[in-house]
Amino acid sequence: MKIYFKSMGKTQYTQKFRNEWLTDALFKDWLVKIELDRNLFDVVVAKRYDLLQHTKTKKHIEAANGFATSRSMINYTKPPSLKTSDAEGTLALFIAVHCSILTCDHLGVLCKSKFNDCEAAKNIKLHRTKFTNIITNILSPHFETSLRTSISNQPYSILVDESTDISVTRYLGITIMYFNKELGQIISTYLALVEMEACNAEAITIRLDLQKLIGIGTDNASVMVGINNGVYTKLKEDIQTLIHVPCICYSLQLAVSAAASETLARNIEYMIRETYNWFFHSSHEPLNIVKACDTRWLSIETAVGRILNQWLELKTLFGIAKLKEKCYAAEILHNMFVDDSNLAYLKFLHPVQKVNKSFESNTADPSKLLNDLINLVNSIAR
Structure with a gap:
């Protein structure tokens, strides 16, 4: 609640807002300090006596009840520290790379119980829902942006293979190959997992410059090199200079x-x-x-x-x-x-x-x- 008081009659002295009022039991649940541009608003004279009188009014009592409850809830919920957030993000990254998602429920409890002398560990609350959101909304966008920045406007190639999960949904696993200028070497890394129904040039290259795609490596299965609906055929429609490199092992097979x-x-x-x-x-x-x-x-x-x-x-x-x-x-x-x-x-x-x-x-x-x-x-x- 924002309260403004204008001086009545002769001003005896200039009253300034006191930060102590924000911790006073009478005012802390409804009084808020607001920084205003003095060139746009009149100077407000706020006195402790006026604030006390205001707390007794019927209008204030009715308006302050709900606000006091919400303010107390805000104060009750303590935001996690940066150390705890960093620890949870690191654990989520470790599990995503090395373990099953199911282990996150036990790993979070284990770290909290065995490293209780560590401020970051004792406040860890990491379960499957939070873990999934960390990967989807934090780690995934970060690494996708980092990869696009690393590739920049350089030429690149992709390796594509078909995979079928337990729900019999057909996916394309895509690996990208490009020259990393920072490391000074050719890098092969995961790019995307795309459903076959959404298999188009934009989905495969995750918004990279399509005209920089110079080659695609696949096996010789019909879904990859088929004349009508093969992955290579679809990409060839958008990139006339695209080079296809078939898998030597599959050809030998x-x-x-x-x-x-x-x-x-x-x-x-x-x-x-x-x-x-x-x-x-x-x-x-x-x-x-x-x-x-x-x-x-x-x-x-x-x-x-x-x-x-x-x-x-x-x-x-x-x-x-x-x-x-x-x-x-x-x-x-x-x-x-x-x-x-x-x-x-x-x-x-x-x-x-x-x-x-x-x-x-x-x-x-x-x-x-x-x-x-x-x-x-x-x-x-x-």
């Missing part, structure tokens, strides 16, 4: 899968699959047999490696099982392990898998990768 379906004997996949199934429920597994992926032939190489390392032992095992248990499946597998041509079929994937692994490395030498790929093609052609 497709090449080996096509070659395997046309040249390998049909019983090879059966042998790998049933060898895994034989040991799946076993309680004695000195060296686990790896399950082969049904859609990617290069993933079979890991399972093949385990089988090759134990070829003689497996052949002996299935031979014993055939005789002792009279098991027909063991007899079929034993006959396959006896056939040396199956051993030759399994060994051909080793050099291909070696090259594929080198392309998946984060510290690989590009010139060496090219030589490895050329040597692989030449060795197969011979």
Whole structure:
């Protein structure tokens, strides 16, 4: 409540506002000091006697009741200190990078109970709702702005891959590559997670300069390179000079899968699959047999490696099982392990898998990768 008193009659002395009145029990709930421009308003003469008389009026009593309640609530709620806010933001950042969101409820209570001698820790109140708001409204805008500032007007490229979450919603995970002038090196970092329905140039580049996009790296799936609705096709409509770099590993997968379906004997996949199934429920597994992926032939190489390392032992095992248990499946597998041509079929994937692994490395030498790929093609052609 703002109270202004004008002097009546002869002024005896100039009365100034006293800050002590703000803490006085009679005035603190309704009296507010307001700085005014003296050139625009008359000078107000406020005396303690006048304030006391005003508190007794009916109009003041009715108006001050609600105001006193709200003022007491404001004083009761103590704003968090900067140290506490900084600690909560740091914990939220740590959890977002390393842990599940569910851990924030326990971590906040743990810090508060074990570091109660620390002013920042003892006032921490961090739960999932607050944690989510910190990430969404504070950390995310900060890092997005920082990333755009770091990229500035430089050219950049993006790496895109499709992902499906538990709700079967299709997303595009996007990584950006650009030259960081402060660090003096090329940086690859997370850019965005975009729903496929909103997959357009603006959504993918989060308001970066679209004409600075020079390249896009994807696998060869139809959703990425499809002629009609592929991600690359949509971006190409806005950026005519856009360069597409397909994933070498995915191309190798497709090449080996096509070659395997046309040249390998049909019983090879059966042998790998049933060898895994034989040991799946076993309680004695000195060296686990790896399950082969049904859609990617290069993933079979890991399972093949385990089988090759134990070829003689497996052949002996299935031979014993055939005789002792009279098991027909063991007899079929034993006959396959006896056939040396199956051993030759399994060994051909080793050099291909070696090259594929080198392309998946984060510290690989590009010139060496090219030589490895050329040597692989030449060795197969011979």
